[in-house]
Amino acid sequence: MREIVYLNGEFVLQDEAKISPRDRGFIFADGVYEVAKYYNGKPFRYDDHLTRLKRSLAELSIDFNETDGLQAVFQNLLSKNNLEKTHAGVYIQISRGEYKRIHSFPENVKSTVYAYAFELPSSSEDLENGIKVITHEDIRWQRCDIKSVSLLPNTMLFNKAVEAEAGECVLIRNGMVTEATHSSVLGVKNGVVITRPLSNLILPGITRKVILEICVENNIPIEERLFSEKELYELDEIIIAGTGSEVTPAVQVNETVIGNKKSGEITRLIQKEFFKLV
Numbered sequence: 685m686r687e688i689v690y691l692n693g694e695f696v697l698q699d700e701a702k703i704s705p706r707d708r709g710f711i712f713a714d715g716v717y718e719v720a721k722y723y724n725g726k727p728f729r730y731d732d733h734l735t736r737l738k739r740s741l742a743e744l745s746i747d748f749n750e751t752d753g754l755q756a757v758f759q760n761l762l763s764k765n766n767l768e769k770t771h772a773g774v775y776i777q778i779s780r781g782e783y784k785r786i787h788s789f790p791e792n793v794k795s796t797v798y799a800y801a802f803e804l805p806s807s808s809e810d811l812e813n814g815i816k817v818i819t820h821e822d823i824r825w826q827r828c829d830i831k832s833v834s835l836l837p838n839t840m841l842f843n844k845a846v847e848a849e850a851g852e853c854v855l856i857r858n859g860m861v862t863e864a865t866h867s868s869v870l871g872v873k874n875g876v877v878i879t880r881p882l883s884n885l886i887l888p889g890i891t892r893k894v895i896l897e898i899c900v901e902n903n904i905p906i907e908e909r910l911f912s913e914k915e916l917y918e919l920d921e922i923i924i925a926g927t928g929s930e931v932t933p934a935v936q937v938n939e940t941v942i943g944n945k946k947s948g949e950i951t952r953l954i955q956k957e958f959f960k961l962v
């Protein structure tokens with residue numbers, strides 16, 4: 685079946701979707717995106733994704749106020765692509781739109797809106813056995829809280845993980861863990877779940893938020909604080925969290941084994957509670 689995507693108000697075949705080379709998304713990476721997951725046609729934490737999308741748009745002063753209609757667009761993408769009875773992701777990108785190349789933000793430009801749906805099964809192998817991660821200096825900009833399409837550093841850093849046959853790259857800024865290239869990072873030490881507090885240096889991850897809620901409900905103590913790369917190697921458990929990775933244990937950091945190379949007790953509990961919610 686040929687893929688049907690959404691572009692600027694219309695559902696079209698993927699290879700017939702066209703945008704202008706003057707689009708500021710193409711020229712400047714001047715745009716934002718979201719990825720939400722649908723479990724058997726049902727969205728998970730849709731409102732959180734919508735809120736984050738609106739915030740990203742506002743932070744960049746991109747004038748797009750048709751977010752109310754997006755849920756219907758996503759449901760249509762699922763049905764038109766036969767993805768209602770499986771686990772699927774929906775990607776949406778909103779760029780500032782087409783204009784001549786100037787550095788300032790032009791006014792009265794119509795945003796470009798592109799969305800598509802894709803199969804997004806859970807990786808049961810990774811969820812069960814865990815993954816290896818590498819570390820690297822966080823070379824990204826200072827506004828990682830905006831879900832911007834400007835992802836070149838993330839792709840460079842993730843590519844390093846792939847080259848090292850690892851599943852993610854954990855980022856280190858000034859000796860401290862920030863997050864990973866497309867996931868949040870949480871640790872467990874002596875029964876306490878540790879994660880970096882929200883700031884301009886990390887994305888406010890929705891899976892991270894869900895995990896912290898699960899901890900509160902299950903009386904698992906939380907410490908939202910900075911932790912160093914050195915501490916990372918000494919953690920009992922590490923969780924790589926994201927819409928795609930869900931609650932994946934990391935069982936090796938570079939050459940150091942974590943928790944006897946097995947998923948830990950708290951990670952398993954959080955996984956169990958997480959999959960009850962979806």
Ligand SMILES: Cc1ncc(COP(=O)(O)O)c(C=O)c1O
Nearest residue numbers: 866867868887889890891926927
């Ligand atoms: C840099 C970064 N951090 C964290 C996350 C996890 O966020 P979420 O749980 O909302 O998918 C992502 C997801 O794409 C990401 O790109």
